[in-house]
Amino acid sequence: MTQLTLALAKGRTAKDTLKVLKKANITFPDFHKESRKLVFYSEDHSIKMIYVKAVDVTTYVEQGAADIGIVGRDNILEANADIYELLDLKLGICRFVVASLKALSLVKGSSVKVAAKYTHVAKKHFEKKGIHAETIKLNGSVELAPIIDMADCILDIVETGSTIKENGLTIIDEVEPISTRLIANKASFATKTAAVQNFVEQIKDVLE
Amino acid sequence: MYLYHNTENDLVINVEQIHFRQQVIQAFKERFSTYGYHEIYTPAFEAYDLYAHLNGTVNQEEMIKTIxxxxxxLVLRPDITIPITKLISNSNQQLREDLRYFYIQNVFRQPQEQTDYREKTQAGVEYFGNTSPEADAEIITLAIHLMRDMKVDQFKIELGHAAFFDQIVNEMNLAKDDLEALQQAIQAKNITEIEDILAKITVEDDIKEILTSLPFLYGEPKQVIERASALPLTEALQATLQNIRNIYDVLVSYGVSEHIVVDLSLINHMDYYSDMIFQGFIDKVGKPILMGGRYNTLANEFKANIPAIGFAFDMDLVLEGVSPNALPTAEILDAVILFDKATEKDALTLANQLRMKSFRVVTYKSETQKEQIPSATYEIQFTEEEITITQDDDIMTYNDIDSVLAALKERR
Structure with missing residues (x-):
């Protein structure tokens, strides 16, 4: 039997993802959240799961250290990795938006200072619109940047938009919807086709 | 990778790795010759202009330039196909006789990702002239043969066609942004994204059906071709599919079909590819170790009409994936000869005679400290009375160097 290595993102959606896997009869008996272990095996050992930071999932998969991965589309877009994105698990649904304190005239040729955790996504978004963007990388509390006048606007993930509203910001642009995705390494897809496709089908069946 | 300074600035030389690398390269060269290819070299420096006017080939930002x-x-050779094609185009408008060339050379790029090496060894072939499916299949078979030589059993060649995607989008009138987004989504087999993009643009139902099927047109060649032919294909697309079918049929005759998957969503990574394209993957290496395809129109850039096909292996990735056990190991020496002043002449004569027979031999005075002497298969000890050969626990005794020579030749 071909064993697949699955990189699973820690954080927000891990619990829901594991529920989906359980529905598909893929369980990890050793797994519990407080464990310091990083590697877990499914009951039949067909899946070796590595439990890693969400931002690292695409790296493990692109390098081929993991055959498949489950991670938010926010991280996939930011990593700009050369991988397959095979399935939408429709979990952790949220979206990328641009928000600011006051209205901005974002027309072609203008320039803007944008604070974001996802600087690559921000750059690409404004580039597409023909706007020159200077990005400022922040790792948290991105909403603060316009308030203290460090940036004109922010690009960030929102689920309901309440954090943004509470800080007096308004959404001025919808960028992209986000949800949890199943990704695969291209070489693994070629050399372990049946195993990867079976895994995808197994998950797909319980989603519907 | 093989000769470098570590963080403490000590010189680190990995002799075994260098030896292994040489062996792999030698095996590649021999295999290339058995398919009728001749070795060529291209200069390390190329004119920047050669690449600057060819869009969609080598990323100009990645080239290492010098003045x-x-x-x-000038640029440090970022690619080998383009200069070879130029050279051949300059001396021939058309070819009468097919040309088959191979190269093992380094290419230089300054990649955006920092983990990549700037200097990469490529082993590749270029086959000029023949446009038949037999030529396409032959070149894929050569790639497979190389992997078999390397005792790699888990490997797959993904076979696609550059024209397939182009012919589909030619039917649509797509804005550049949408085309790029669509291309990216198809390359990622991201069906959600493909559907999102198609929902935003006006597109005929037939084309929509083909595009949303693309991510699934992957796998066992016969099945994929069958599923694809059930789609509402244009005549051009049908001809493209027929071309893949023809190539696959020859691959079946070569007996290599188990390594082939057809991937109709494969898209050009180099704009010069015009027809069949392919890439190769092996177990435990996360990136394609091999890329290639047919480039029938590249010579047109140099005012000639010479169809061609080629591929290149990334040798650094090959070395990552090939087990050193696949080839004869980096070998300890064949023999250490130990002697003293009285036996010096005989000992050194034996050493030379063994070397003439391609044995790898070192010689030392008997009093030399043991730790200083490299290990070898045979230890040959000269004393005034006799010559003893020790191999592991086996000890044999001889009276003269001729019988030693005979014994060693026998054992080989």
């Missing part, structure tokens, strides 16, 4: 005395801009 010569006259102010001319």
């Amino acid at each position: 010569d005395n006259t102010g001319k801009v």
